[in-house]
Amino acid sequence: MRSVLPVLTVVAVIVALWYAACVPMNIKGVLTEAERAGAAVQPEGAGARRDLPALRLAINNGFAVPATWAQDRPRLPAPHQVAAELWDTTAMKKITSKRSLVYHGWVTLSATLLGFAIGTGLGILLAVGIVHSRVMDMSVMPWAIVSQTIPIIALAPMIIVVLYSIGVQGILPKAVISAYLSFFPVVVGMVKGLRSPDAMQLDLLRTYNAGKAQGFWKLRLPASIPYLFASLKIGIAASLVGAIVGELPTGAVAGLGARLLAGSYYGQTVQIWAALFAAAILAAVLVGLLGLLQRLVLTRMGMA
Amino acid sequence: MMLVALAALVWGLGWWINLRLAAGPSAQSRGVRLAVPVIFGVTVLAVWELLVRGLDVPLVILPAPSLIAARFAASLPVLWADFVQTILKGALGGYVIGCGAAILTAVLVDRSDFLRRGLLPVGNFVAALPIVGTAPILVMWFGFDWQSKAAVVVVMVFFPVLVNTVAGLRETTAMQRDLMETYAASYWQGFFKLRLPAALPFIFNGLKIATTLALVGAIVAEFFGSPTVGMGFRISTSVGQLALDMVWAEIVVAALAGSVFYGAVAWVEKAVTFWHPSQRA
Structure with a gap:
């Protein structure tokens, strides 16, 4: 607390800096519009203003400053514009609408979760294999x-096109990219975790005459859980990036990556x-959800 | 069918050699530790080649390694130009600016306990976000050339390095700081002689994470618009032309660049933090 x-x-300072940055970023566009609408602008003509520093323009034309926070297509939108757009496209639209961010978010999220599940599952299996087999x-x-x-x-565009050419499309290609991005952090983390019990603990199990499987289920697996959660958090963030990037090269019509791409085209x-x-x-x-789950699980296991 | 059978044979042979090596008496020696992954890699390549030829896999799905190598050798000038554009200008430029700015910010932030407690959670939060998404905005602001790619890289590497440096500068114990105090060391003497060296392992941890992020940022930013040169540009256009051998050649370049970049940072770390327990093993 x-x-x-x-x-x-810190957040307030960032927001304040953001508002301040809007003025020099947008002032030229605002002045051009104002001049077209018949306002007196110092100096006149877009050509004369092009090489002037943005701050001078803002001081000379103080009346235009509020307009820099309310442009239609600003170079840098003000925080409240972004918040309004977010509110408009999430809460105010039906979630089945093509313009709803909830819809696009769900498209990306489903690919992320599917890929994350595949990648984590395979990663854990490989880690178990690595720990049990020297070779x-x-x-x-x-x-x-x-x-x-x-x-x-860098493999992402190729995976999409290759899977497309053998007839796989929709959610699966994006999920594959998500899967392999979350795969390696999980492998490395799980191997570390499964190896974390020290020689003393392993010896104790041996004195109990525990088999290899018992050693795995009763000692190695529980000991690896904190490591698993640490890599899961890295993995899910990587999965989301993978799903977003996976939407870029094919010009997907739905998903957060598609929104980014469409926005940058238009x-x-x-x-x-x-x-x-x-x-x-x-x-x-x-x-955050993974963090919560981690705390619940570790508390239940008596490790946190 | 012959080639497929041969592939199975090669796989079995490679695995058998590795089994023998791993179970053998000299399994802990340096040579064997190096040989086993190399044999595994060569086996995978050989099986890949044989399967692609044996099953007549079309080029648009998976080119054979020999084809990729031939394409790589044939288009060295193009690959070099892409490498210079994306890695040397975009990724490396952004990496130096971003990491420098992050370390300087961390040094400033470290002077104020209030700022540190405020910035650390925010930095940790931002470091987990999909920052690649800022690429279209930065491409819009800085144009299509490498400057916009460097800007994406700056934003991507800034927060991981900042968070690690701030955490590292807190590494010294009260006892050590008190000792500097008893020597009548000034703030900057204490900083350069005690706290900065103690923070170096953390800083290098951040720098190593940032190497991969820098390459990812520089390549992905090119998907949003670039001049007609660059690795991301080449990958996306070659995929469009179904010239997958070219795509794989670029991926080989990216893999080599990534490993060398990481290796270089790790090497500097070893040279600078030779005193740290993790480096003495």
Whole structure:
């Protein structure tokens, strides 16, 4: 609770800076519009204003400053414009409407969750294999670690097109991209977690005459849960990025990535920012839910 | 069918060699630790090649490794131009600016307890967001050339590095800081001689995370508009022309660049934080 006031202050400063940044970013467009509408602008003519610093223009034409926060297609929309667009496209539209962000968010979210489930499942299986088989550990693990340093997302456009050419479309190609982005963090985290019991604990189980399977279910798996949750949080954020990027190359018609792309084609900046914030809120909710689940599970297991 | 059978044979052989090596007496030696993943990688490549040829997989689904290698060798100038545009200008430029700004901000923030308590949760929050999404906005602001890609990279690497640096600067214990005090060290002496070195492992952790993010940002930003050169541009246009061998060649470049970039940062870390327990093992 001690950090509520500082956090609120920082957020307030960011919002204030954002409003301030709108003035120089949008002033030229506003002045051009105002001149066309017949207002007296200093200096006259868009050509004369082009090379002047934006701040000088704002000082010379103080009347135009409020308009920089209310443009139709601003270079930088003001926070309240983005908030209004978000409210308009989530709460005010039917969720089945093509213009509703809830609809687009659901398209992206379903691909994210499906891919996340696949990636996590496969990742845990591979980690179990790695921990139990020396040869798998020595041959696969170095590649799993190296794969974290390369931008695998570059594969995304190809996966979409290849899957399309063999007749797979819809949610699955995006889910595949989400899956492989969440796969490697889970493998690395789970291997670390399954190895976390120390020699003393393993020896104790041996003195109980526990088999390999019992050692796995009663010691290794419970010990790996904190590691699993840490990698799940990384994995779900990566999955969401994967699903969004997966919507870009094919010109998908639905989804948050499609909204970003459509907005950038048609110069609908407010729409881009609203989609961006929707993606951010989605990511925050997903990570937050996992955090909550983590706390519940670890408390139940007596580890937190 | 012959080739498919051969693929199964090669797979079995590679796995058998690795089994023998891993169970053998010298399994802990450096040579074997290096040889096993290499054998595994070579086996995967050989099986890939044999299966693609044996099953006549069309080029638009999966090109054979030999085809990719041939394409790679044939289009070195194009790949080099893309590499310079995307990695050297976009990713590296943005990486240097973003990490520099983040570390400077962290040093400033660290002076005020209030600011730190406010900024750390916000930074942690932002670091988990899909920041790639800012790419269309930044491309709109900074144009199609590498400047907009560098801007995306700056935004992407800033928060992970900031959060790690701020956390690292808190690493020293009260006892250590008191010792500096008894030496009558000024704030900056204490900073450079005690707190900055203690923070280095954390800073490098952030810098290493940022290497991958930088490449991702630079490549994905090109999907939103770019000049007719660059790795993201080449990938998206080659996919459109179904020239998958070119796409794979670019992916090889991206993988190499990513590993070298990460390796370079890790190497600097090893040289600078040689005293840290994690580096002495």
